Amino acid sequence: MTGEADPEEIFRAEGGILILSATLGEETRDLFIGESGLIEYVGTAGAVRYGRDAAVTIDARRCLVLPGLVNTHTHAAMTLLRGYADDMPLPQWLTEKIWPLEARLTGEDVYRGTRLACLEMIRSGTTAFNDMYFHMEDAARAVAEAGIRATLSYGFLDMGDPGKREKEYRATEALVSHVAGLRNSRIRAAVGPHAVYTVSEEGLCWCAGYARQEGIGIHVHLSETEQEVRDCMAAHGVRPAALLDRCGCLTPRTVAAHCCWLERGECDLLAARGTAASHNPTSNMKLAVGRAMPYHWLREAGALVTLGTDGCASNNSLDMFRAMKDAALLQKFFWNQQTVLPAPEALAMATEAGAGALGIGPGRIETGAPADLILVSTHSADMTPLHHAASNLVYASTGGCVQTVICNGRVLMHERVVPGEQEVLEGAAKAARDLVERSRS
Amino acid sequence: MTGEADPEEIFRAEGGILILSATLGEETRDLFIGESGLIEYVGTAGAVRYGRDAAVTIDARRCLVLPGLVNTHTHAAMTLLRGYADDMPLPQWLTEKIWPLEARLTGEDVYRGTRLACLEMIRSGTTAFNDMYFHMEDAARAVAEAGIRATLSYGFLDMGDPGKREKEYRATEALVSHVAGLRNSRIRAAVGPHAVYTVSEEGLCWCAGYARQEGIGIHVHLSETEQEVRDCMAAHGVRPAALLDRCGCLTPRTVAAHCCWLERGECDLLAARGTAASHNPTSNMKLAVGRAMPYHWLREAGALVTLGTDGCASNNSLDMFRAMKDAALLQKFFWNQQTVLPAPEALAMATEAGAGALGIGPGRIETGAPADLILVSTHSADMTPLHHAASNLVYASTGGCVQTVICNGRVLMHERVVPGEQEVLEGAAKAARDLVERSRS
Numbered sequence: 001m002t003g004e005a006d007p008e009e010i011f012r013a014e015g016g017i018l019i020l021s022a023t024l025g026e027e028t029r030d031l032f033i034g035e036s037g038l039i040e041y042v043g044t045a046g047a048v049r050y051g052r053d054a055a056v057t058i059d060a061r062r063c064l065v066l067p068g069l070v071n072t073h074t075h076a077a078m079t080l081l082r083g084y085a086d087d088m089p090l091p092q093w094l095t096e097k098i099w100p101l102e103a104r105l106t107g108e109d110v111y112r113g114t115r116l117a118c119l120e121m122i123r124s125g126t127t128a129f130n131d132m133y134f135h136m137e138d139a140a141r142a143v144a145e146a147g148i149r150a151t152l153s154y155g156f157l158d159m160g161d162p163g164k165r166e167k168e169y170r171a172t173e174a175l176v177s178h179v180a181g182l183r184n185s186r187i188r189a190a191v192g193p194h195a196v197y198t199v200s201e202e203g204l205c206w207c208a209g210y211a212r213q214e215g216i217g218i219h220v221h222l223s224e225t226e227q228e229v230r231d232c233m234a235a236h237g238v239r240p241a242a243l244l245d246r247c248g249c250l251t252p253r254t255v256a257a258h259c260c261w262l263e264r265g266e267c268d269l270l271a272a273r274g275t276a277a278s279h280n281p282t283s284n285m286k287l288a289v290g291r292a293m294p295y296h297w298l299r300e301a302g303a304l305v306t307l308g309t310d311g312c313a314s315n316n317s318l319d320m321f322r323a324m325k326d327a328a329l330l331q332k333f334f335w336n337q338q339t340v341l342p343a344p345e346a347l348a349m350a351t352e353a354g355a356g357a358l359g360i361g362p363g364r365i366e367t368g369a370p371a372d373l374i375l376v377s378t379h380s381a382d383m384t385p386l387h388h389a390a391s392n393l394v395y396a397s398t399g400g401c402v403q404t405v406i407c408n409g410r411v412l413m414h415e416r417v418v419p420g421e422q423e424v425l426e427g428a429a430k431a432a433r434d435l436v437e438r439s440r441s
Numbered sequence: 442m443t444g445e446a447d448p449e450e451i452f453r454a455e456g457g458i459l460i461l462s463a464t465l466g467e468e469t470r471d472l473f474i475g476e477s478g479l480i481e482y483v484g485t486a487g488a489v490r491y492g493r494d495a496a497v498t499i500d501a502r503r504c505l506v507l508p509g510l511v512n513t514h515t516h517a518a519m520t521l522l523r524g525y526a527d528d529m530p531l532p533q534w535l536t537e538k539i540w541p542l543e544a545r546l547t548g549e550d551v552y553r554g555t556r557l558a559c560l561e562m563i564r565s566g567t568t569a570f571n572d573m574y575f576h577m578e579d580a581a582r583a584v585a586e587a588g589i590r591a592t593l594s595y596g597f598l599d600m601g602d603p604g605k606r607e608k609e610y611r612a613t614e615a616l617v618s619h620v621a622g623l624r625n626s627r628i629r630a631a632v633g634p635h636a637v638y639t640v641s642e643e644g645l646c647w648c649a650g651y652a653r654q655e656g657i658g659i660h661v662h663l664s665e666t667e668q669e670v671r672d673c674m675a676a677h678g679v680r681p682a683a684l685l686d687r688c689g690c691l692t693p694r695t696v697a698a699h700c701c702w703l704e705r706g707e708c709d710l711l712a713a714r715g716t717a718a719s720h721n722p723t724s725n726m727k728l729a730v731g732r733a734m735p736y737h738w739l740r741e742a743g744a745l746v747t748l749g750t751d752g753c754a755s756n757n758s759l760d761m762f763r764a765m766k767d768a769a770l771l772q773k774f775f776w777n778q779q780t781v782l783p784a785p786e787a788l789a790m791a792t793e794a795g796a797g798a799l800g801i802g803p804g805r806i807e808t809g810a811p812a813d814l815i816l817v818s819t820h821s822a823d824m825t826p827l828h829h830a831a832s833n834l835v836y837a838s839t840g841g842c843v844q845t846v847i848c849n850g851r852v853l854m855h856e857r858v859v860p861g862e863q864e865v866l867e868g869a870a871k872a873a874r875d876l877v878e879r880s881r882s
Contacts, residue, residue, distance in 0.1 A: 082825075083832030087769075087783035120822035170474050180862035288779045288838075316836040317823060322763070326526075329726035330768070330774075338729045342528035381561035382758060384523075385873030391524030395727075395757040400841035425825050432826030 006245035010417050015371075015409045016055035018046055022065035022375060023389070025183050031065065033371040037185075037409030042367050047350065056411070062379045063403060064389055067348075067363045068127025068372035069320040070354025073219075073257035073278040073308025075133045075155075077105070077113030079120065080432040082312040090287060098313055102134075104438045109431050110135035116428035117318055118146035123419055124319040124399020126191045127407040128360055128370040130218050130255055130308070132192040133177050136175045143187055147412045149372065152179060153192025153219040158203040164231075165203050172207070172429060176214055188358075190284060193249060195221035196232050197239045203359065208248030217253035217308055217359070220244065221396070222277075223266070224258035225289050231376070238284055241266035250275045255357050257308060259298070260284055267294060276357035281326040283310035292334035295327075295341055307346075307352040317400040319351050328394055343394040375404040450497060452844040452860050456812075456850045457496035459487055463506035463816060464830070465806055472506065475813040478850030480652075482730025483808050497852070503820045504844060505830055507788075509813035510761040510803045511795025514660075514698035514719040514749025516574045516596075517583075518546070518554030520561065522849035531728060539754055543575075545879045550872050551576035552583050557869035558759055559587035563859055565760040565840020568813040568848040570874040571696055571719070571749070571800055573633040573660050577616045585627055588853045590813065592799050593620060594633030594660040599644040606644050613648070617655055626848055629799075631658035634690060636665075637673050637681045642688060649689030658800070661685065663718075665699035666706070666730050682707035691710075691716045696798050698749060700734045701725055701820055703744075708735060712742035717798035718791065722767040724751035733775035747795040748787075759842040761791050769835055784813070784835040816845040 015035030021028050030046020032040055032054070038411035039048065051057070085097035107242040110133065121129060129151035131139060136152045137362050154175045172191055179189035193207040208411045211218045223229055223240050230242045241262065244250050252274030259277040262270070270277060279293050307327055309318050324346040324431050331341040355363025361370040381408045391441075405413040412418065456476030458634065462469050471487020473495070475482055482491065492498075501715055526538035551574065562570060567589035572580060577593045584591040595616045602734050613632055620630035632655075634640045634648040652659045664681050673681045682703065684795075688857045693715030699716035700718040713719060720734045739746050748768060750759050765787040774780040796804025802811040819827050846854040 015799070034658075080826060082828070082837055084828040086832045086836060087780055090779055093779070115642075116822060116825060121820055282770065285774035286779070288773045288777050290774075290777055300700070312837075319823070319839075322839075326770070329723065332729045333726035333731075333771075336729050336731055338531055338727070339528055360672065379866065381557060381564055381862075381866065384557060385521060385525075385870050386875070387523070387525040387873065391527045391757065395527060396523055396753075396841045398760075398763075400839060400843060421822075425820065425822065428827045433830065436828070 008355060010411050010414050011380050013055045015413065016053060017406065017409070018054035018057045019065065019375070020046055020051045020057060022060035022063050023304055023378070026244070029065070030367070033409050037371055039365065039367055039369050039371050039373070043350060043367060058375070058404060060375050063375040063377055065280060066374050066376060067351040067355065067365055068374050068407060069125050069309055069350045069398055070168065070306065070358060070363065071121065071126050071318065071320055072276065072306040072357055072411050073280055073310055073352050074117070074129055074131055075190035075311030076117035076129065076131045077139060078311035078313045079116040079131050080109060080428065080435060082311070082316045083099055084436070085247050086316070093173040100436065101435060101439050103349050105134065107135040107138040109435055111138040112431035114139040114142035115146060115424045115425065117312070118142060118317045119262060119418060119421060119424045122146065122148060122405050122412045123402070123416070124321060125374040125376070125402035125405060126318065127374070127405060128354070128358060130190070130219055130358055139180045140179060140182060144182065144184055147410050149186040149360060151188045151190050151217060152281040153190040153221070155192050155194050156201050156203065156207060157194045157198040159198060160200045165200065167205065172210065176216065179337055185194050190217035190219045192219045195228065196243050197228050201236070201243070204244065204249055211251070211253070212248070219249060219255050219256065220249060220257070222256035222259050223261040226291070229261045230337055232397045239263065239266060241269050245269060245273065253359065255306065258284065259293045260289050262294055262297070262419040264294070264297050265304060266401040267297040267301045268421045269302035270298065276305070276306050276353070278305040278306050278308040280310040282323055283314040285326070285330060287352045292330050294330050304353050304357055305349055306357045307349045321393065321399045324350050330351055343388070345388040346394045347390050371409040371424055372407050374402050374406070376401050377403045407431050450459045451852050451855050452717070454497045454852065458847065458850070458852065459491045459498045460501050460506065460816070461487055461498060463501035463504050465506050465820070470506070471718040474847065474850050476850070478812055480806065480808055480810050480812050480814070482642070483806060493605070499845060499855070501816050504791045504816040505819055506806055507797065507815050507817060508792040508806055509846065509848060510791045511747065511799060511804065512562065512567050512570040512749050512759065512761055513696050513717065513747040513760065513795050513798055514721055514751055515558070515570055515572055516752030517558035517570065517572050518551040518574050518580060519752035519754045520557040520586060521550060521869065521876060523757045525754070525877070527744035533842070542876060543878050545876060546575065548576040548579040550876055552579040553821070553868045553872035554723065555580040555583035556587060556865045558753070559583060559589050560859060560862060560865045561759045562858070563587065563846050563853045564587060564817040564843070565762060566817070566843035566846060567759065567761050568757050569796070569799060570847060571631070571799055573662055578619050579627055581620060581623060583837070585623065585625055587849055588851050590627040590658070590801060592629045592631050592658060594631040596633050596635050597644065597648060598639040599641050600639060601641045606641065609644065609645060612653065614868050619877045629657065631660045636662035636669065637684050644676070645685065645688035645690055652692070653689070658696065659690055659692060661690060661697050661698070663697035663700050664702040666731070667702055670702045680704065680707060682710050684713065686710060687804050692868070694733050694800065697749065697832050699725065699740070701730050701732045701733055702789055703738070705735070705738050708738040708742045708744060710742035711739065717747050717794070719743040719747050719749040720768050721749045721751040722771040723764055725757040726771060728755055733771050737776060745794050746790055747798045748790045762834065762838055765791050765835045784829070784831040787835045788831050812850040813848050815843050815847070818844045
């Protein structure tokens with residue numbers, strides 16, 4: 001693939017982007033992206049119809065065009081902790097390594113870590129993500145600059161403490177108000193009750209009511225470990241999904257991450273409420289949670305199942321291509337069936353389902369859809385031969401096959417060049433070094 | 442990293458390669474590779490001592506230097522079947538898809554598929570592999586041209602048929618004689634009794650005797666599925682490892698692939714015989730074999746545990762970086778412990794252990810070792826920050842981080858350029874298309 005535009009020009013263009021001869025499914029198609037940030041044309045006469053008007057023309061022969069991937073569960077700024085501590089028992093890992101560092105995280109760190117996360121996501125074909133962390137105003141700044149799309153939630157943890165709960169109310173409201181003030185169509189706020197074991201029933205009810213009042217989504221962890229289920233039964237007399245439902249947290253705009261220990265009835269409940277599940281296979285394996293999300297039950301119930309990487313402390317990669325393969329492998333292995341989660345379904349989880357869960361268009365390449373799309377080279381060893389594109393995308397390729405990334409009609413990467421990459425890498429590396437230094441003093 | 446040599450010159454150089462300022466563990470080191478194909482110097486005075494004599498100088502600042510990765514179980518030519526059929530029940534997948542295509546494979550196909558496999562391996566940092574397939578004289582031709590190192594075995598399957606067995610004897614002898622005639626130090630032959638369910642006891646005994654007589658290794662599948670164990674008990678009254686041992690197939694030069702269903706006593710037996718196990722986590726998950734190799738038992742017994750990708754029909758990638766992560770994830774998840782197979786052990790499996798199993802040097806960067814090494818860039822989003830190199834290598838990076846690959850003192854890839862790549866890709870793509878075409882007629 002050769003970009004015929006001046007490299008600088010291509011990153012400046014706001015719409016007016018003509019993509020020629022991309023492979024869409026089994027067909028060769030031209031696409032035109034207008035100033036609206038939408039895909040305005042998908043057809044075979046792109047050069048004739050838009051050749052004169054296009055600010056930028058991209059030759060996409062030897063490329064598949066796909067919707068940008070959607071990562072529905074991460075803690076982006078945790079890139080700063082990538083590889084800081086692995087292979088430890090969970091309690092020791094949290095108390096001795098992760099929490100001491102997180103306690104020293106500043107807003108500037110979250111900005112640097114989120115910039116790095118956005119860079120890594122762009123380089124691996126992700127155009128939208130669902131984030132939960134702290135100092136989220138700084139995360140919003142990073143997302144605004146990076147050009148990617150995100151739904152940001154402040155991680156609400158009251159630990160049953162009324163004083164802490166009040167603070168979490170104010171922090172949640174502050175983020176929602178801050179994001180509204182940005183008036184950036186790429187950035188949305190959600191309410192982020194962390195989990196049933198870290199948020200009181202009162203806190204969960206407030207989160208549900210506030211999300212409803214503001215007309216925004218909810219981002220929550222659900223049934224990641226068996227311990228969480230046991231403790232919830234002991235404390236509340238019901239399993240975690242029922243508790244969330246009792247508090248009003250299961251809505252069509254809720255994303256519930258992990259869902260490893262759901263029973264069949266809980267899958268039906270998620271489906272009935274229209275709540276999306278986010279599968280995080282890599283994190284679940286690395287942290288040895290003991291069970292894989294019951295994908296087949298969720299699917300049979302008609303629930304929306306999406307895909308996430310989780311944060312970099314527990315994965316340690318944000319590459320959604322790798323997450324697609326991990327999902328397909330884990331489902332087959334754990335549920336003991338070679339046919340579970342075939343490649344086209346894994347691809348749909350990472351595109352259509354994710355876009356649906358975050359409410360950002362169809363997650364398909366079609367006229368009128370947001371121009372969130374990627375061009376994936378088929379001219380590489382791992383994509384050769386090309387018997388079935390979905391199989392190669394899910395099982396053979398990585399984010400490294402992505403050549404061009406467009407989000408909201410702007411080119412964020414072209415021929416694997418991301419403007420400003422050097423500064424992002426250096427800034428994050430320095431922030432990570434300084435953070436470890438501070439934690440030792 | 443910038444190669445200061447003329448790009449053409451660097452690929453022509455036979456030794457005389459000076460690598461400056463690479464990161465080796467926690468230190469910065471220069472390396473000099475002589476015409477012998479060995480690492481002749483590791484130290485801090487490379488420029489002073491070898492600056493004048495070097496034919497080629499590589500600036501390796503911002504790069505980790507690692508031993509080349511060793512893939513101890515694959516069927517290289519099956520790259521041609523990559524993505525041809527996935528997500529199907531195992532019997533149907535084999536009988537309707539894989540076997541009909543394999544029946545039509547020609548020697549030229551195996552050459553083309555193995556060239557593609559070598560390209561993919563080089564691009565992802567693998568410098569040696571242990572292969573079992575058919576038309577292996579053509580595989581040898583591909584390996585000779587690609588510059589990589591390989592141990593090649595003809596897949597011996599007699600299915601209990603004496604006539605077929607005789608043919609397998611002759612085919613095995615022919616390959617061993619052919620490889621000896623090549624007089625290429627990078628290419629070795631091994632004997633390849635496929636598995637206990639496809640080779641008669643008589644055939645297994647012949648393989649063991651022939652390998653002993655020729656002083657070469659054995660490559661065999663062992664206890665991949667529970668069915669294999671059950672059938673072996675029914676037919677032979679012992680579990681598969683005991684049967685192989687009874688026939689003399691468990692030797693210090695044997696690589697046993699999969700080993701998923703080993704009992705503790707079988708782990709002790711492998712250790713006692715000095716036999717290497719090859720862990721193939723990705724294939725085992727994709728084919729839903731129901732159990733993960735008992736790595737902790739093998740390790741406690743003192744057995745050599747190595748790493749493999751398996752063939753491209755059941756993985757579908759030959760990237761050993763991904764296999765390292767899959768191994769670490771699967772072991773943690775299946776054996777329900779976050780501390781099993783930490784990153785440094787996964788790295789050692791893919792380097793030292795693999796080199797030891799194939800008898801190709803220490804698999805470490807040290808003076809006198811074969812110059813099979815790779816330079817991995819640390820200047821990328823997925824390798825940032827660099828708290829612990831082993832963690833990033835295993836959990837965050839992919840083969841795409843590899844910048845330079847040297848095997849036997851020759852540069853096979855530099856700055857991600859592999860000479861002749863285009864022809865290999867086109868040849869393999871055409872061979873795969875033609876093969877599918879033939880299978881339909």
